[in-house]
Amino acid sequence: xxxxxxxxxxxxxxxxxxxxxxLGNCPFLGVSKKMETAVGMxxxxxxxxxxxxxxxxxxxxxxxxxxxxxxxxxxxxILVIASLxxxxxxxxxxxxxxxxxxxxxxxxxxxxxxxxxxxxxxxxKEEYDFIHALVASTAYAIxxxxxxxxxAGVRERILLARVPKPLQDTAIGLVMAGMMSLAFFAFKGMA
Amino acid sequence: xxxxxxxEFTKGLWxxxxxxxxxxxxxxxxxxxxxxxxxxxxxxxxxxxxxCSNVIVSLLRKVIxxxxxxxxxxxxxxxFVTVAELLMQAFAYSVFMKLGIFMPLIVVNCIILGRAExxxxxKGVGVSFADGLGxxxxxxLSLFALASIREIIxxxxxxEIPVFGESFQPFTFMIEAPGAxxxxxxxxxxxxxxxxx
Numbered sequence: 609x610x611x612x613x614x615x616x617x618x619x620x621x622x623x624x625x626x627x628x629x630x631l632g633n634c635p636f637l638g639v640s641k642k643m644e645t646a647v648g649m650x651x652x653x654x655x656x657x658x659x660x661x662x663x664x665x666x667x668x669x670x671x672x673x674x675x676x677x678x679x680x681x682x683x684x685x686i687l688v689i690a691s692l693x694x695x696x697x698x699x700x701x702x703x704x705x706x707x708x709x710x711x712x713x714x715x716x717x718x719x720x721x722x723x724x725x726x727x728x729x730x731x732x733k734e735e736y737d738f739i740h741a742l743v744a745s746t747a748y749a750i751x752x753x754x755x756x757x758x759x760a761g762v763r764e765r766i767l768l769a770r771v772p773k774p775l776q777d778t779a780i781g782l783v784m785a786g787m788m789s790l791a792f793f794a795f796k797g798m799a
Numbered sequence: 800x801x802x803x804x805x806x807e808f809t810k811g812l813w814x815x816x817x818x819x820x821x822x823x824x825x826x827x828x829x830x831x832x833x834x835x836x837x838x839x840x841x842x843x844x845x846x847x848x849x850x851c852s853n854v855i856v857s858l859l860r861k862v863i864x865x866x867x868x869x870x871x872x873x874x875x876x877x878x879f880v881t882v883a884e885l886l887m888q889a890f891a892y893s894v895f896m897k898l899g900i901f902m903p904l905i906v907v908n909c910i911i912l913g914r915a916e917x918x919x920x921x922k923g924v925g926v927s928f929a930d931g932l933g934x935x936x937x938x939x940l941s942l943f944a945l946a947s948i949r950e951i952i953x954x955x956x957x958x959e960i961p962v963f964g965e966s967f968q969p970f971t972f973m974i975e976a977p978g979a980x981x982x983x984x985x986x987x988x989x990x991x992x993x994x995x996x
Binding site: 681 | 822825830878881898
């Protein structure tokens with residue numbers, strides 16, 4: 609039990625997927641201009657990331673490894689993720705239209721979100737068992753959501769500030785992301 | 800025809816150089832620019848995948864049904880990423896180990912899918928090839944520039960050869976995660992200052 613708690617804390621903060629492992633930066637900068645879209649994206653990613661973590665773990669353990677076709681890992685993972693996203697989209701559209709209206713436009717974008725593929729590859733590399741894989745992917749997803757929502761808050765404030773012209777938009781966003789990353793860097797001392 | 804291919808090639812080198820002009824595919828840019836060596840190899844691998852996927856997508860553009868085109872593109876890209884991965888494993892194993900999970904992650908690099916969708920699925924093979932090559936070389940140059948700055952300041956070395964004297968105290972901030980974000984942000988700022996032309 610203790611190691612699971614340690615794993616989740618380190619996955620949320622110390623190895624934060626956005627700010628420390630540099631995964632999933634495109635949506636991070638793309639949708640963080642408004643708090644609403646950031647929350648929508650964060651929820652969609654949490655949802656898909658956990659499912660993708662579990663599914664790719666199953667595919668890897670019960671299909672790729674027994675048949676010794678691990679060189680197909682990249683193709684297999686991306687197909688699992690793409691079809692999962694498609695499936696989630698269709699499922700939400702049919703059964704939970706309210707949630708679909710909220711997440712709808714973000715779902716197709718998730719297929720090319722490096723964070724989802726990245727977590728699948730990290731789980732595979734660390735060779736976790738099922739429980740650890742589940743906990744780690746949940747924690748990574750929470751870390752992603754946390755960083756994205758915090759960053760959106762910062763970015764809404766910067767709209768009110770006078771930023772020099774060449775630095776506007778993405779450039780200042782990246783510098784601020786660096787500052788936030790510095791804050792998360794402090795968690796490294798904890799581990 | 801020949802002229803437009805040249806245009807497609809050169810625009811990747813300056814006017815639309817990724818990732819500075821087209822802010823796409825930032826994850827590998829931030830992650831592999833700790834050192835010049837990994838930066839260059841990542842650039843070459845991405846160029847290879849980009850050129851091959853552009854050519855194949857362009858050849859198949861009349862066969863692929865509209866509804867499932869994204870899935871088809873991804874399968875094409877994933878295949879070439881696997882090829883690149885195996886090649887690098889065979890010929891540059893130490894770099895392959897350093898790149899780690901970022902090698903298979905080329906498959907979700909938005910630049911490649913973006914070019915397949917925006918250009919290769921509409922234009923002919925020659926133009927797509929030129930575009931892929933131009934974008935790829937532009938991407939490699941960007942990685943090289945950023946990696947040089949980060950490695951020289953953050954580690955005091957260039958391609959793992961020390962450039963400053965013994966007394967140089969490395970500014971480690973630059974090779975850690977925060978430095979990656981800040982230096983890329985400042986690079987974007989410089990590119991904006993220089994203008995499009």
